[in-house]
Amino acid sequence: MTESRQRMLVIGKTASTVPKIKELTGEKLDVISANDVRLPDASADYVVVDSSEPQLMSDLQVSAMGLLSALPDGIVLLDDDLTILWHNTTFRQLLRTADLLVGQRLQDVIRPADGTDLQRIAIPANSGQAASLTVRREDRSSLGLRLARTAINLEGDRKQAMILTVRDVSKQVLEKQKQDAIYRAGLEMGNLTAEEVTAMSHEERVMLLKDQILQFTQEILGYDTFEIRLNDPETHELLPLLEFGMEPEAAARRLYAKETGNGVTGFVAFSKRSYLCSATLNDPLYLRGATDARSSLTVPLMIRDTVLGTFNVESPGTLSFNQTDLDFLTLFSRVVASSLNQLQLLVAEKVHSATEHADKLRREVSTPSDEVLNAATWILERYIGHDPDVCDRLHLITDRVRKISGYVGSGPGKSDTAIPLNKTTAQRPPRKALMGKRVLVVDQDSAARDDAHNLLGQMGCEVEAVQNATEGCAMLRNYHYDVVLTDIRLSDANGYECFRRLREINSHVPIIMMTGFGYDASHSIVKARQEGLKAVLYKPFRRAQMLDEVEKAVTTPGPG
Known part of the structure; x- marks a missing residue:
């Protein structure tokens, strides 16, 4: 032998x-x-x-x-039947086995959990191209496979073989799944049907959104201790919206969007930057939120460049969060911010629609109401002292007309502030000094009367309008007004004559004159200023100027 x-x-x-x-x-x-x-x-x-x-x-x-075995990727040489001819050590490590795998079929070694048949993979014929796929194994790990053809010397002949590179992509697959879950949450969160929008109140929509945020935060991100606060755009106070697992004292703590003195949450809202606190015990900004918190992660809720609020997460372990956690919370916070903004826009849209509806009704009702009041007053002046029953009936008519006008002209109720976003856009800024003030407008121009009804009515004023000085004097004789607006050109008197007649009836009522841009031939404004004229408004009215002048007139003591 x-x-x-x-x-x-x-x-x-x-x-x-x-x-x-x-x-x-x-x-x-x-x-x-x-x-x-x-x-x-x-x-x-x-x-x-x-x-x-x-x-x-x-x-x-x-x-x-040993360089091939030191590579982070598994490298495998296969024949045309995908039988293993050679592999490096990394390949065995990826498969969690110590056995030599030479001679085994790739399908039997990888064992895809979804039943993928590796024999059916279409591998490009050109050596410069490759087929790539991801397979999930029975142990729930995910492997990225890349198969390419190559020519080698095999058993004395030049033959075609396969080069397989294998990489563990379990982490990347999980991250992709989490990204997809966040995307789906964004589609679902705050997505209401037309019927739900109509049927649900604002409070019900807020509760639904809070339930969805809680569910997705726990299921997708896996966080059980967190807090969401919303930024009040007027005071910059960070108001609690939703918390889970926080100390009651921390949840009730008043915080503001300031650089110091308001914890990490206040700093994040102020700076518009995320903050990763690796060790809460050593962090100068941190204020305790959860009893056993040792790490925290806080991101701003942003829409474009506006801070809507903050999203804070806490964990009992030090160094519990990394850059990947920050990236995912930032992504999820965009979904939350978008849903909150969408909810508030819905509130603003409803208030805007209600305001437009009230304005339209006011315009439609104001002229007929003025005509009824003017006619009733004309009759009342002729029956005073002659027929008390008729006078009582006329007073009843005018009272009912005013109530109807006030009901129609009232704007929508105060917007809900459960979510304090963009409160100033939800309704017109109120002017408390004008609420309930009675205004008489004397002008033969119907457009000017309508503008006065609309602009002052939106602020809660009770506006009544007539066309000439005679009608204006009759109204002032019979009813109380806080201010009178009169044009300088009337069909039966100039501005100064009307001013004098109104003064004779009530010397204390503030009077504001109105005029277009033109020559005041009667010098009404100059003469009236010498006798206590409050102000002059120029047509077409500028909203702010009219409101300012009327507000000054009703808050400044009249002439003695």
Whole structure:
């Protein structure tokens, strides 16, 4: 029986080295050049490396040095049937096995949990292209596979084989799943049907949104201790919206969007920057939220460049959060901010629609109401002292007309502030000094009368309008008014004459004159100013100027 000879593998500049080694060994060993080795038969008892040209290393030399096994990716050589010819150590580590896998089918080694048939993968014929896919294994890990064709010397012939690179992509797959879940949450959160929008009150919509935020925060992000606060745009107080797992004292704590003195939450709202607190016990900004909190993560809720609020998460372990956690919370906070903003826009839209409806009704009712009041007053002046029953009936008519006008002209109720976003856009800024004030307008221009009804009526004023001085004097004789607005050009008197007649009836009522841009031939304004005229308004009315002048007139004591 012939004893098997030992083999020596020579790596390097072998053209001259191999004969010399054979001469030295006396033909006792099979001396083989690495360049002549055919995979997979690359075993040897001895390895000799020629270092005269260290920069020229063969692939086998690289493998012998352990570099292929040091790579983070698994590398596998396969034949056309996807049978393993060779693999590095990393491949076994990825599969969590210590067994040598040479000779096994790739399908049996990978064992895709979803039943993917690796034999059916379409691998490009060109060596520069590859097929890529992700498979999930039975142990719930995910592997990224990349298969490409290559030509190798196999068993003495030049044949086609496959190079497989394998990478553990479990973390990336989980992150992608979390991103998809956040995206789906964004589609679902605050997404109401037309019927739900109509049927649900604002408070019910807020409660639904809070329930959804709580559910998605726990299920998608896995956080059980968190707090969401909303920024009041007027006071910059951070008002609690939703909390879970926080101390009652912390949940009730008053915080403001300030750089210092208001914890991490106040700093984040002030700076518009996220804040990762790795160790709460050593952080100068941190204020205790949860009893056992040792780490916290806080991000701003932003819409464009506006801070809507803050989202704070806490954990009992130090160094519990990293950049990935910050990225996911930031992404989720955008979904939350968008839903909150959408909810508040719905409130603003409803208030705006109600305001427009009230304005339209006011315009439609104001002229007929003025005509009824003027006619009733004209009749009342002729029956005073003659027929008390008729006078009582006329007073009843005018009282009912005023109540109807006041009901129609009243704007929508005060907007809900459960979510204090963009409160100033939800309704017109109130002017408390004008609420309930009675205003008489004397002007033959119907457009001017309508404008006065609309602008002053929106502020809660009770506006009544007539067309000439005679009607204006009759109204002032019979009813109380806090201010009178009269034009300088009337059909039966100029501005100064009307001013004098109104003064004779009531010397204390403030009077404001109105005029278009033109020459005051009667010098009504100059004469009236000498006798206590309050102000002059120019047409077309500027909203702010009219409101300012009327407000000053009703809050300044009249002439004695």
